Amino acid sequence: MKDARPCSIADTLALVGEKYSLLVLREVSLGATRFDQLVRNIGAPRDVLTARLKRLVDAGVLEKVEYSDRPKRYEYRPTQAGLELEPVLHTLMAWGDRHLQEGGFRPMVLEHTCGHELVPQVVCRECGEVVEHGHLTAHPQTPGWTATGPAVA
Amino acid sequence: MKDARPCSIADTLALVGEKYSLLVLREVSLGATRFDQLVRNIGAPRDVLTARLKRLVDAGVLEKVEYSDRPKRYEYRPTQAGLELEPVLHTLMAWGDRHLQEGGFRPMVLEHTCGHELVPQVVCRECGEVVEHGHLTAHPQTPGWTATGPAVA
DNA sequence: TCACCGAGTTTGTTTTCCAAACCCACTAGG
DNA sequence: CCTAGTGGGTTTGGAAAACAAACTCGGTGA
Numbered sequence: 001m002k003d004a005r006p007c008s009i010a011d012t013l014a015l016v017g018e019k020y021s022l023l024v025l026r027e028v029s030l031g032a033t034r035f036d037q038l039v040r041n042i043g044a045p046r047d048v049l050t051a052r053l054k055r056l057v058d059a060g061v062l063e064k065v066e067y068s069d070r071p072k073r074y075e076y077r078p079t080q081a082g083l084e085l086e087p088v089l090h091t092l093m094a095w096g097d098r099h100l101q102e103g104g105f106r107p108m109v110l111e112h113t114c115g116h117e118l119v120p121q122v123v124c125r126e127c128g129e130v131v132e133h134g135h136l137t138a139h140p141q142t143p144g145w146t147a148t149g150p151a152v153a
Numbered sequence: 154m155k156d157a158r159p160c161s162i163a164d165t166l167a168l169v170g171e172k173y174s175l176l177v178l179r180e181v182s183l184g185a186t187r188f189d190q191l192v193r194n195i196g197a198p199r200d201v202l203t204a205r206l207k208r209l210v211d212a213g214v215l216e217k218v219e220y221s222d223r224p225k226r227y228e229y230r231p232t233q234a235g236l237e238l239e240p241v242l243h244t245l246m247a248w249g250d251r252h253l254q255e256g257g258f259r260p261m262v263l264e265h266t267c268g269h270e271l272v273p274q275v276v277c278r279e280c281g282e283v284v285e286h287g288h289l290t291a292h293p294q295t296p297g298w299t300a301t302g303p304a305v306a
Numbered sequence: 307t308c309a310c311c312g313a314g315t316t317t318g319t320t321t322t323c324c325a326a327a328c329c330c331a332c333t334a335g336g
Numbered sequence: 337c338c339t340a341g342t343g344g345g346t347t348t349g350g351a352a353a354a355c356a357a358a359c360t361c362g363g364t365g366a
Contacts, residue, residue, distance in 0.1 A: 004196030006260040008249025009179055009242055015253070019170065019323085026162055030291055032301040035344050041302050043157030045324050050345065071332045073343060081252050083286045087275040088248065089162055090284065091240040096161025099234050100168070106294060107159040113288040114280035122240040125274045127267035131243065133236045135266040138183055141259060148185040149194050172354085188313050198355050203314065224363045226312065 005149075006142045015059050016085065020044045021052050022092070025078065025085050028062065033075040061085070090120040158302075159295045168212050169238065173197045174205050175245070178231065178238050181215065186228040214238070243273040 004010065016022055023042045027033075032041050035053075039046055053076055056062040061082040067075050090110075097106050110118040122131050129135070138147040145151065157163065169175055176195045180186075185194050188206075192199055206229055209215040214235040220228050243263075250259050263271040275284045282288070291300040298304065 001196040003193075004176075005180075005194045007179070008246045008254060008260055010176060011253045011260075012245045012249035013175060017170070017172065017175070022166060022170070023157075023160075023163060026160065027158075029286065030300045036342085037302050039344095040156075041158045043154040046345070047347085048323065051322095068343095071330090071343075084251070085248055086286055087244040087273075087284070088241065090275055091244050092165045093161045095238055095241065096165035098237070100164045101161060107161055107164075109292045109294060111290040111292060112277045112280065112282075112284070114277060114282065116277065116279035118284065118289060119278040120240075120275045120284060121278045122243055122273045123276050124265045124267060124269065125272040126269035127265065129265075129267065131240070131265070131271065131273060133182065133239055136271060137264040139262045139264060141262060147183045149190050189311090192313095199314070200316085201354060204353095221312095224312075224361090 005140070005145060016056070016061065016088075018052065018055075020048065021056065022085075022089065024049070024052055024056060024076075025061070025082060026089055028076055028078045028082065029086055029089070033077055035074075035076075038076070056082075087120070087122075090118070091122065094120050158293070158298060169209070169214065169241075171205065171208075173201065174209060175238075175242065177202070177205055177209060177229075178214070178235060179242055181229055181231045181235065182239055182242070186230055188227075188229075191229070209235075240273070240275075243271070244275065247273050 001010070001014075016025065020042055023044070024038060027038055027041050032038065035046075035049070038044070038049055038053075042049070044052075053062065053064075057064050057076070060079055062076045063079050064074050065077050067073055093108070093110075101107070112118045123129060124131055140146060154163070154167075169178065173195055176197075177191060180191055180194050185191065188199075188202070191197070191202055191206075195202070197205075206215065206217075210217050210229070213232055215229045216232050217227050218230050220226055246261070246263075254260070265271045276282060277284055293299060
């Protein structure tokens with residue numbers, strides 16, 4: 001991945017894009033914060049989960065909190081940065097609900113405080129419009145890069 | 154991943170969650186649709202990229218389009234379903250810009266047609282409010298599941 | 307004729323994943 | 337006291353995936 005396009009998408013995925021990482025975030029957001037719950041609810045191998053948790057804690061996305069001294073027991077809680085990944089989970093869920101589930105069935109429904117089922121939409125903060133392809137222009141900020149690749153190859 | 158929580162997030166990640174898949178989507182959205190562009194801009198091994206492209210085409214997220222007969226040459230274009238993954242890319246980019254880049258530097262700026270830099274926000278389609286943690290309640294639709302795990306374990 | 311191009315495929319090695327078994331500290335029951 | 341169970345991992349050994357580099361194939365241009 002050397003010499004690739006400099007990009008926050010790639011940087012974010014380098015952190016939370018490994019298998020299971022975003023599912024860990026899903027679980028802790030739902031309140032399943034203990035190791036064995038994560039193993040059961042995600043279905044990940046225990047050693048892999050151990051590695052992911054360590055990485056997410058090191059990155060400041062999760063916090064390892066002791067909830068019992070003797071025996072020592074820990075749970076993993078999302079930090080503020082972790083909670084701010086929820087929009088990613090919501091857009092993934094919306095896409096899956098729309099494109100992967102047959103018959104409009106949703107495996108999980110999120111209810112918003114307004115009383116309706118949450119259907120997340122991404123809007124521009126400035127104008128409030130729903131963001132659509134074709135309404136965007138990309139401006140790479142790194143010399144030598146254009147929207148479609150390196151200018152000087 | 155057997156017996157895991159039924160969930161559209163997991164289903165979507167099973168499709169586009171492998172290493173490089175979302176970066177492929179980023180590139181084709183930006184207009185870099187050819188194999189060698191993808192290799193250069195993403196920095197992925199060629200054989201891995203070949204596998205990812207096949208999977209994304211099979212899933213209907215990309216389309217393999219011939220752009221030259223003799224010699225036969227193909228490019229990969231996003232389908233409608235592929236373009237609808239852009240909200241995922243935007244939320245990932247926003248998180249990275251906020252939490253990973255020092256000094257507020259953005260490696261890439263997206264300009265919205267309204268004239269401003271795009272700062273994507275996820276809102277509830279019904280009420281228009283920005284979605285925040287604590288304003289949501291999860292309702293699993295699968296018997297035997299609660300928000301935190303299987304009810305009968 | 308020779309070099310070069312795009313789009314892959316092949317090769318051999320290094321990493322990672324995975325399931326199952328194991329370990330440790332502690333608690334509860336008989 | 338002995339045993340079983342729980343939570344949170346670590347260890348083990350084999351299977352799968354990733355990786356960089358080299359190679360192939362059809363065709364073009366000098």
